[in-house]
Amino acid sequence: MTPVPDRADDCVPASVQLEDPVTSKTAPVSFANDIRPLFRPIDLAHMTPLEVRLGDYDYMSDATDDHRNARAVGAFLSGAREPRMPVGGPFWTAAQLALYQRWMTDGFQP
Numbered sequence: 001m002t003p004v005p006d007r008a009d010d011c012v013p014a015s016v017q018l019e020d021p022v023t024s025k026t027a028p029v030s031f032a033n034d035i036r037p038l039f040r041p042i043d044l045a046h047m048t049p050l051e052v053r054l055g056d057y058d059y060m061s062d063a064t065d066d067h068r069n070a071r072a073v074g075a076f077l078s079g080a081r082e083p084r085m086p087v088g089g090p091f092w093t094a095a096q097l098a099l100y101q102r103w104m105t106d107g108f109q110p
């Protein structure tokens with residue numbers, strides 16, 4: 001006998017279930033809504049004294065040198081530049097890194 005699914009989700013095709021609710025967003029990625037909450041208080045506490053103002057939209061969206069600040073942060077988050085951040089982890093997931101990339105390609109929206 002076929003078991004009856006106990007959740008509506010179980011009836012959804014696997015391809016849809018695997019779609020990440022974060023990366024499947026279609027609205028432009030927002031710094032305040034989508035990116036800023038990914039930084040932990042400890043990240044801000046360690047980086048602000050080093051002049052890397054992760055929580056500061058003006059710093060993060062500064063267009064100087066092809067948005068050097070945002071691109072440097074992205075590179076340290078992904079491990080393209082080392083040491084990968086945050087030091088000791090937990091490192092951002094592939095979905096979170098993709099969201100950050102989309103924030104940049106969407107035009108560094110507030």
Ligand code: HEM
Nearest residue numbers: 039042043046047050052054072073076077085086087088
């Ligand atoms: C331009 C980007 C960044 C630069 C140049 C940078 C640089 C550094 C440096 C030089 C240190 C001290 C190294 C050490 O303690 O071994 C550090 C520590 C740290 N960074 Fe970053 N960082 C960047 C971005 C980030 C981001 C995006 C995060 C978090 C999402 C982060 C989280 C941390 C934390 C939590 C520490 C302290 C680790 C500890 O002492 O236990 N940093 N960073």
